[in-house]
Amino acid sequence: MNIVARDLTKIFHTIVRRPGFIGGLTSLVAPARAAKTAVDGVSFSVDEGELLAFLGPNGAGKSTTIKMLTGILVPSSGEVEVAGIAPHRDRERNARNIGAVFGQRTQLWWDLPARESLAILRDIFNVNAEDYRRRLREFDELLELSEFWDTRVRHLSLGQRVRCDLAAALLHDPRIVFLDEPTIGMDVVVKEQVREFLRYQVDKRGRTVVLTTHDMTEVDKLAERMVLINHGRLVFDGSLAELRTRFGDTWQVHVTLAEPPATGDVEVPGLRVLRQDGPRFVFGPGDGATSPQDALRRIIERYAITDLAIEENDLEDVMRLAYLQHRSDLDVPA
Numbered sequence: 001m002n003i004v005a006r007d008l009t010k011i012f013h014t015i016v017r018r019p020g021f022i023g024g025l026t027s028l029v030a031p032a033r034a035a036k037t038a039v040d041g042v043s044f045s046v047d048e049g050e051l052l053a054f055l056g057p058n059g060a061g062k063s064t065t066i067k068m069l070t071g072i073l074v075p076s077s078g079e080v081e082v083a084g085i086a087p088h089r090d091r092e093r094n095a096r097n098i099g100a101v102f103g104q105r106t107q108l109w110w111d112l113p114a115r116e117s118l119a120i121l122r123d124i125f126n127v128n129a130e131d132y133r134r135r136l137r138e139f140d141e142l143l144e145l146s147e148f149w150d151t152r153v154r155h156l157s158l159g160q161r162v163r164c165d166l167a168a169a170l171l172h173d174p175r176i177v178f179l180d181e182p183t184i185g186m187d188v189v190v191k192e193q194v195r196e197f198l199r200y201q202v203d204k205r206g207r208t209v210v211l212t213t214h215d216m217t218e219v220d221k222l223a224e225r226m227v228l229i230n231h232g233r234l235v236f237d238g239s240l241a242e243l244r245t246r247f248g249d250t251w252q253v254h255v256t257l258a259e260p261p262a263t264g265d266v267e268v269p270g271l272r273v274l275r276q277d278g279p280r281f282v283f284g285p286g287d288g289a290t291s292p293q294d295a296l297r298r299i300i301e302r303y304a305i306t307d308l309a310i311e312e313n314d315l316e317d318v319m320r321l322a323y324l325q326h327r328s329d330l331d332v333p334a
């Protein structure tokens with residue numbers, strides 16, 4: 001097992017500032033403290049050579065978990081092991097085993113050409129000249145870096161910069177790679193190039209990759225397995241097919257209502273409203289409807305419709321269902 005998290009928990013303690021001038025003064029004298037449990041008893045493991053998608057809605061605790069796995073944050077409780085090392089206890093040894101890319105930040109030197117940053121990292125990680133040349137050639141072939149690697153990092157576009165960051169993260173040949181939203185803000189062509197690069201690193205180089213993303217196409221194309229968290233807790237751990245079976249029946253019904261209620265509140269027994277855009281509604285199976293035909297019958301019993309389409313659930317809808325179900329299990333208000 002390459003990565004193991006057992007009951008991993010992170011609680012942040014923050015000082016809450018009271019509103020207004022008087023509140024501000026009171027906070028100075030008697031600060032009010034709040035505890036936020038960002039990650040709450042999460043357990044999962046990742047095998048060698050596996051690409052795991054680590055998913056969850058905004059604020060679910062993904063980055064906090066990745067930061068514990070990379071040794072940036074110390075867990076409040078629980079255990080974490082990455083290639084046999086507790087990352088926060090042995091940061092230096094851990095750094096040799098892992099590479100990390102945080103899509104929103106860079107580990108390159110802002111004022112240097114990207115290639116000079118890579119040369120500095122080569123020296124830091126003691127990569128020999130032959131390995132350096134060979135790896136740089138491989139990264140260039142897959143990511144077309146030589147087109148822009150003599151440009152200062154501050155002048156690179158986002159897609160160019162992240163591609164250089166990927167090369168920087170893999171320069172010392174780490175067995176494990178953490179990628180926190182690496183393709184955020186990229187155009188479709190560059191996204192595809194980065195995905196192919198990741199596939200290659202897993203299939204041909206045998207690296208273990210943990211990837212967080214909000215892009216479901218990416219998950220569909222790349223991930224063999226996914227771990228879903230919500231409100232810091234584990235919702236699901238398994239394959240895409242298992243996720244669909246467990247959370248998303250394979251259909252949804254799109255209808256346009258002839259006379260949508262002015263309040264916008266539409267309810268059909270046995271169905272769940274997945275999306276709404278003006279008079280257009282997308283229903284998925286709730287507690288009761290057994291098929292799209294059954295769903296349609298239930299809808300037209302209550303509402304007149306002008307348009308209708310039946311569709312298979314896409315991954316995004318399945319995820320939404322998983323989060324909704326988990327939220328109601330936790331009894332968290334919508």
Ligand SMILES: Nc1ncnc2c1ncn2[C@@H]1O[C@H](COP(=O)(O)OP(=O)(O)OP(=O)(O)O)[C@@H](O)[C@H]1O
Nearest residue numbers: 012014036038056057058059060061062063064065
């Ligand atoms: N340093 C911190 N101090 C206090 N609270 C924090 C801190 N870092 C994160 N949090 C809180 O912990 C929760 C989880 O945050 P985290 O960044 O891990 O979520 P995420 O799943 O990565 O979200 P996103 O998809 O938006 O990046 C959030 O409620 C966040 O506000």
